[in-house]
Amino acid sequence: xxxxxxxxxxxxxxxxxxxxxxxxxxxxxxxxxxxxxxxxxxxxxxxxxxxxxxxxxxxxxxxxxxxxxxxxxxxxxxxxxxxxxxxxxxxxxxxxxxxxxxxxxxxxxxxxxxxxxxxxxxxxxxxxxxxxxxxxxxxxxxxxxxxxxx
Numbered sequence: 001x002x003x004x005x006x007x008x009x010x011x012x013x014x015x016x017x018x019x020x021x022x023x024x025x026x027x028x029x030x031x032x033x034x035x036x037x038x039x040x041x042x043x044x045x046x047x048x049x050x051x052x053x054x055x056x057x058x059x060x061x062x063x064x065x066x067x068x069x070x071x072x073x074x075x076x077x078x079x080x081x082x083x084x085x086x087x088x089x090x091x092x093x094x095x096x097x098x099x100x101x102x103x104x105x106x107x108x109x110x111x112x113x114x115x116x117x118x119x120x121x122x123x124x125x126x127x128x129x130x131x132x133x134x135x136x137x138x139x140x141x142x143x144x145x146x147x148x149x150x
Contacts, residue, residue: 003052004019007052016047017052018047018051021053022054022059022061025045025053050080056093060096066100070106
C-alpha cells in the first residue's frame, strides 16, 4: 500500500509512473529477448520517472530472468527512482536470483545506494481484516520460529 500511495502521489505531481510485478516484468523481458526486441523493451522500463517493482522474491527467477531484471535495475541506477517491494530479507536474495549471490549482490548494490529502506513486520492489512472479521483467532505465522512446529 505504501508503494501504491507514493506512486499515486507521484502521478498527482505530474510524474510518469509504471507499476508492475517482478514476475510480469521478467515475463515481458523474456518474451522480448526471444522475439529479438529486448532493447526496445528495456528502454520502456527506463522511461518513467518512477518504476514500482512489486513482489520481488515471490517467485524464484532463473538465470536469464535474473540477468534481465539486473539490466533494468542497472539502467535505472542513478537515472530514475524505483520502489521495490519484497517479503524476503536481503540475505535471501541470492536464492531468489537463480542461486547466484553475485547477481543478487550487484542488484542490491545499485538498489541500496541512495535508498531508504522501510522494513515492515507483522500481519498484512488483508490478514488483519480477516482476523478482525473472526475468520481466524490468532496472527498467522510470518516466519518460522521457536514456537512453530517443523
